[in-house]
Amino acid sequence: NAGVTQTPKFRILKIGQSMTLQCTQDMNHNYMYWYRQDPGMGLKLIYYSVGAGITDKGEVPNGYNVSRSTTEDFPLRLELAAPSQTSVYFCASSYPPGTRNYGYTFGSGTRLTVV
Amino acid sequence: TQLLEQSPQFLSIQEGENLTVYCNSSSVFSSLQWYRQEPGEGPVLLVTVVTGGEVKKLKRLTFQFGDARKDSSLHITAAQPGDTGLYLCAGNNFNKFYFGSGTKLNVKP
Numbered sequence: 662n663a664g665v666t667q668t669p670k671f672r673i674l675k676i677g678q679s680m681t682l683q684c685t686q687d688m689n690h691n692y693m694y695w696y697r698q699d700p701g702m703g704l705k706l707i708y709y710s711v712g713a714g715i716t717d718k719g720e721v722p723n724g725y726n727v728s729r730s731t732t733e734d735f736p737l738r739l740e741l742a743a744p745s746q747t748s749v750y751f752c753a754s755s756y757p758p759g760t761r762n763y764g765y766t767f768g769s770g771t772r773l774t775v776v
Numbered sequence: 777t778q779l780l781e782q783s784p785q786f787l788s789i790q791e792g793e794n795l796t797v798y799c800n801s802s803s804v805f806s807s808l809q810w811y812r813q814e815p816g817e818g819p820v821l822l823v824t825v826v827t828g829g830e831v832k833k834l835k836r837l838t839f840q841f842g843d844a845r846k847d848s849s850l851h852i853t854a855a856q857p858g859d860t861g862l863y864l865c866a867g868n869n870f871n872k873f874y875f876g877s878g879t880k881l882n883v884k885p
Contacts, residue, residue: 694873701877706873758870763826766821770817
């Protein structure tokens with residue numbers, strides 16, 4: 662099992678450019694999430710999805726968009742990149758909260774720098 | 777402000793010592809998880825606690841969920857250099873999800 666796969670691992674963007682961070686999981690998890698991790702700040706939720714066709718905002722959604730057309734894929738779109746979006750982005754998936762041994766499976770992250 | 781406060785932020789100890797990391801909140805959580813993260817990698821789930829007062833053990837690691845489901849602790853007995861990493865707590869209440877800012881642990885040989 663590959664688990665959660667994120668691409669790319671590293672990316673440098675210029676201010677104003679756009680890009681899509683890809684995330685796919687093969688565990689048939691209903692829930693998928695996008696987090697960003699800034700140094701010393703823990704993880705902050707950007708968007709999450711409870712199933713195909715359903716997405717909702719997290720704590721820090723501004724400047725991002727998501728879609729969930731299949732159970733497996735949950736891409737994150739950055740429009741008009743800004744230096745404040747320099748961060749490490751993690752995609753995660755899980756069974757629904759309340760299920761036994763609920764918890765996230767994380768991808769290995771995308772390190773994004775906006776210059 | 778952080779909904780989940782972890783303490784201490786940094787901990788540097790010698791191999792063989794014991795330590796406790798705390799995760800506190802004023803909010804009630806349906807469940808709380810602990811993760812360990814190594815540099816350049818995503819966090820890895822260690823444990824999930826769901827019942828107030830619950831205690832779970834994972835080898836030398838002991839996790840406790842507070843009676844009121846607002847706080848949790850992680851105790852490591854006889855720490856080893858392999859325990860070095862960033863320890864994160866995370867809580868959820870239905871479809872609200874939060875992480876603490878982490879405790880960076882360094883265990884010196």
